Amino acid sequence: MRRSIATVCVSGTLDDKLTAAAAAGFDGIEIFENDLVVSPMSPARIRSRCADLGLTIELYQPFRDFEAVPEPIFRANLERARRKFAVMEQLGVSTMLVCSSVSPSAVDDDALAAEQLRALADLAGGSGIRVAYEALAWGRHVSTWDHSWRIVQLADHPALGLCLDSFHVLSREADPAGIAGITPGKIFFLQLADAPQLRMDVLQWSRHHRLFPGQGAFDLPEFVRLTLAAGYDGPLSLEVFNDVFRQADPARTAVDAMRSLIALEDAIAPGLPDFPDLSGYAFAEFAVDASSGPELRAALRGLGFAHTGQHRTKPVELWEQSRCRIVLNSAVTRPQAATISAFAVASADPAQSLQRAEALLAPAHPNVREPGEAELAAITAPDGTSVFVTGDGDEWRDDFLDTGSTVPGAGLREIDHLGLAQPFDHFDEAGLFYHSVLGLTPLSTEEYAAPFGLMRSRALSNAGHRLRLALTVALLRRGEWAPAVADPQHVSFATADIFATAAALDLGMLVVPDNYYDDLAARFGLAGEFVDALRRHGILYDRDAAGGELLHLYTPVLGGRVFFEIVERRGGYARFGEANAPVRMAAQRHRRLAGGVSWTRQP
Numbered sequence: 001m002r003r004s005i006a007t008v009c010v011s012g013t014l015d016d017k018l019t020a021a022a023a024a025g026f027d028g029i030e031i032f033e034n035d036l037v038v039s040p041m042s043p044a045r046i047r048s049r050c051a052d053l054g055l056t057i058e059l060y061q062p063f064r065d066f067e068a069v070p071e072p073i074f075r076a077n078l079e080r081a082r083r084k085f086a087v088m089e090q091l092g093v094s095t096m097l098v099c100s101s102v103s104p105s106a107v108d109d110d111a112l113a114a115e116q117l118r119a120l121a122d123l124a125g126g127s128g129i130r131v132a133y134e135a136l137a138w139g140r141h142v143s144t145w146d147h148s149w150r151i152v153q154l155a156d157h158p159a160l161g162l163c164l165d166s167f168h169v170l171s172r173e174a175d176p177a178g179i180a181g182i183t184p185g186k187i188f189f190l191q192l193a194d195a196p197q198l199r200m201d202v203l204q205w206s207r208h209h210r211l212f213p214g215q216g217a218f219d220l221p222e223f224v225r226l227t228l229a230a231g232y233d234g235p236l237s238l239e240v241f242n243d244v245f246r247q248a249d250p251a252r253t254a255v256d257a258m259r260s261l262i263a264l265e266d267a268i269a270p271g272l273p274d275f276p277d278l279s280g281y282a283f284a285e286f287a288v289d290a291s292s293g294p295e296l297r298a299a300l301r302g303l304g305f306a307h308t309g310q311h312r313t314k315p316v317e318l319w320e321q322s323r324c325r326i327v328l329n330s331a332v333t334r335p336q337a338a339t340i341s342a343f344a345v346a347s348a349d350p351a352q353s354l355q356r357a358e359a360l361l362a363p364a365h366p367n368v369r370e371p372g373e374a375e376l377a378a379i380t381a382p383d384g385t386s387v388f389v390t391g392d393g394d395e396w397r398d399d400f401l402d403t404g405s406t407v408p409g410a411g412l413r414e415i416d417h418l419g420l421a422q423p424f425d426h427f428d429e430a431g432l433f434y435h436s437v438l439g440l441t442p443l444s445t446e447e448y449a450a451p452f453g454l455m456r457s458r459a460l461s462n463a464g465h466r467l468r469l470a471l472t473v474a475l476l477r478r479g480e481w482a483p484a485v486a487d488p489q490h491v492s493f494a495t496a497d498i499f500a501t502a503a504a505l506d507l508g509m510l511v512v513p514d515n516y517y518d519d520l521a522a523r524f525g526l527a528g529e530f531v532d533a534l535r536r537h538g539i540l541y542d543r544d545a546a547g548g549e550l551l552h553l554y555t556p557v558l559g560g561r562v563f564f565e566i567v568e569r570r571g572g573y574a575r576f577g578e579a580n581a582p583v584r585m586a587a588q589r590h591r592r593l594a595g596g597v598s599w600t601r602q603p
């Protein structure tokens with residue numbers, strides 16, 4: 001299907017927007033009137049610019065407050081339309097979007113609305129233009145798609161049809177199934193937007209919080225299927241009003257938008273290489289420097305890791321404990337703090353995983369491989385983290401020379417999940433990236449009040465929960481005062497017996513306040529002995545509605561930014577203990593104020 005994007009989706013001048021849309025591979029655009037009005041390009045110039053870029057102008061929009069008005073206003077509206085049709089002719093665009101009136105002058109009279117729209121369609125038809133009538137969810141008298149359809153049927157004019165916008169339809173919680181029964185050929189245009197499920201004024205929701213398909217809560221595949229069932233064969237066109245996208249790099253936003261359409265089309269009619277099974281994390285890599293490196297090494301030792309491998313050619317160390325693999329890379333220079341610079345996922349078919357990633361426009365990570373080293377292809381995630389894709393066979397380990405070092409370990413088995421704080425501007429992009437590229441599905445999105453700001457956390461997991469990822473973001477761009485929300489990252493390890501693990505650690509873990517345990521006992525009605533055991537080791541606790549339990553334990557922040565977690569999941573607990581994030585953050589802050597980290601066992 002043709003792919004189109006409204007100029008309102010991206011930032012910049014009209015030319016910035018056109019350039020970005022073309023570069024991302026869109027076939028067409030919707031011209032938002034405001035973007036034309038502020039452009040120094042004449043309509044004819046815009047037309048030739050679009051032609052040069054290979055873009056069709058699919059829609060001119062919006063034409064507002066037209067229908068169901070008293071005669072003198074109607075006359076003026078028709079004259080206004082005549083002028084816009086002239087502009088459209090110069091642009092070479094043949095469909096105009098007319099959105100349902102919000103004007104106090106409009107009356108609640110379907111017959112009048114139909115009669116006036118018929119007159120508009122007559123005028124348009126004379127210029128070869130079609131009018132697509134859209135019910136705004138906050139329209140004064142017409143706010144549902146079925147109401148707009150009744151009016152279009154009443155008007156009964158070949159140049160008048162419907163514009164369906166998924167936001168206006170799906171924000172109303174009405175059943176959209178009837179869309180499939182719309183007369184073939186009468187859906188003139190289809191606009192697609194997703195959105196998070198919010199309870200707020202629908203106009204504010206629409207103007208600030210729309211998202212690209214796959215980034216919110218709406219069932220876009222089903223919506224598109226219904227329109228296709230009604231014979232729609234025009235473009236799939238994105239119309240997303242979003243505060244973040246409006247001020248982000250348009251080239252990047254356009255790629256995010258294109259990825260959403262590719263994934264949406266694949267959901268409707270699978271055509272991309274399918275997701276190979278991912279069996280877990282092969283390793284997580286930290287970029288360290290001369291000051292953070294020693295701190296991380298000491299922590300790993302305290303957690304029962306051994307430095308088992310040294311890279312053949314690079315200043316890169318492999319630390320292992322059972323199937324938990326941590327790579328410390330001193331060759332990647334990142335200023336200031338230790339960072340999770342990469343992680344590797346084990347795929348049943350790495351080549352196919354990478355084909356899928358490429359089809360979804362995931363940027364390839366430049367491969368800096370020496371001759372003889374394992375093929376380790378990577379893509380770059382929206383936050384800049386490299387995502388390596390390996391086979392199930394650990395071939396990548398051959399790049400490391402065995403040091404011969406072994407230690408008994410502390411019962412850590414594998415990487416349970418990664419926690420990656422996302423840049424504010426790329427949180428929704430990241431969710432779609434991991435979903436469409438790696439097949440991770442959001443389990444839940446939680447918000448919590450942390451000591452230094454409100455946080456949002458999205459838990460993602462693949463089928464079978466073999467690969468889990470927690471994405472977090474502060475709800476507002478971070479200000480000057482926000483030490484503990486400074487984009488922390490962590491690696492979490494799974495143990496089958498957290499009490500045995502805690503006893504085996506040789507590391508000062510976070511000190512958790514008594515108030516927390518008193519509250520825990522009260523909230524969950526836990527036995528005193530159990531709470532005392534948790535308290536003794538600084539173990540945090542959460543329980544889900546089905547009785548699944550999470551017991552988890554944290555290190556302080558290491559190397560300025562990162563920390564480790566140990567988790568024991570009981571009874572199918574699938575989330576990440578987000579409820580405990582505020583106490584963890586406060587404890588990490590206290591530890592930092594108390595003067596850093598001491599590597600002695602807690603008393």
Ligand SMILES: O=C(O)c1ccc(O)c(O)c1
Nearest residue numbers: 062099134165206207239
């Ligand atoms: O928010 C608006 O006014 C507006 C305008 C045009 C549209 O197509 C739309 O869906 C919303």
Ligand SMILES: [Mg+2]
Nearest residue numbers: 134165191239
């Ligand atoms: Mg719309």
